[in-house]
Amino acid sequence: MAKVRLEDIKRRFNNVTAIEDITFEIPDGEFWVLVGPSGCGKSTILRTIAGLETATSGKLFIGDELMNNVPARQRDVAMVFQNYALYPHMTVAQNIAFGLQMRKVDQRIVQERVVNVARSLSLEHLLDRKPKQLSGGQQQRVALGRAIAREPQVFLLDEPLSNLDAQLRDDTRAELKQLHQKLGITTVYVTHDQVEAMTLADKIVVLNRGRIQQIGDPQSIYASPANQMVATFLGSPPMNILPAIYKNDGFDVSGQLLAIPASLREKLHLRQGQSFDLGIRPEHIIINTDSALSTQPSALSTQHSALLVVEVKVVEPLGRETLIRAGLPGSTELLNIQVGGDVRLHPGDRISLQLDL
């Protein structure tokens, strides 16, 4: 096990800069997730750590050792890809053992490790099968097993669950987390899926266009995103972004003036007439069931909330909660509202909302 440190790493391909200013240190044993939209540079960072790419500039350390010029096979890292890349003619046992045999590990130790790894991944009963006799999830577990068997200092996982169907992806995600808790191997995990990032990570690195946007633990990034990209990327359904104007000590949203608490006004330092984007998470919107809001504003808590009238466009019951998409007058944008339980609303209903600002 080892810490991994990147210092001002940059990688250019001809005249395209894939990543730059990449600096972070993963403490020994932590699970970090690199997340961001396709093309943001996640794989390039992972491949640079693996030694499959060479940094144009910057330094990479594994443990205390500078790795820039160390070949991939001497880095003591194991990488798992989304397409498993198992050897089709070998059995599960042979696939798991292969990397160890290449390293000329004693045959008795190889056998022992294969059995232990198979046990920790529930693969014992499949050791004699060939990859094509396995399900996608089982193949992915073998690919993980092959990496674990080597007992690497660092685990590198590139979208390892993206070829699995939804249920299996959830199960395997939980297994991965358990496995990490058990083995404690420093892990770098790449995904474009924000749910995987939120659920798996000790720390998330959010990337966009080759640059780090924010580093932090999932809850603090969710609660205090550094910018609009991070705010809208993490969270499902995504955060609502409403164009607004600061006016008369309130927010003008689509011509409706929202009263805001004085404490918030003081924090924001906005000028009268200033335009800005108001971000509000779907779960921070409460539907005022006492629907004729305009006649009874005093019934609502105006201390911490602003009020907005919208028209219901779509109602999506999701079982435990309901997702409502509603339109602001004069806007084609839809507002996502997430409420617990069932709601008796229909397209065309006008409702008033409390925004928990």
Ligand code: ADP
């Ligand atoms: P991600 O993994 O986030 O989808 P990548 O790291 O694969 O992103 O790619 C980041 C950027 O670098 C993209 O613009 C991609 O087109 C470019 N890139 C990656 N590898 C190469 C390469 N071998 N040659 C040229 N451009 C590349």
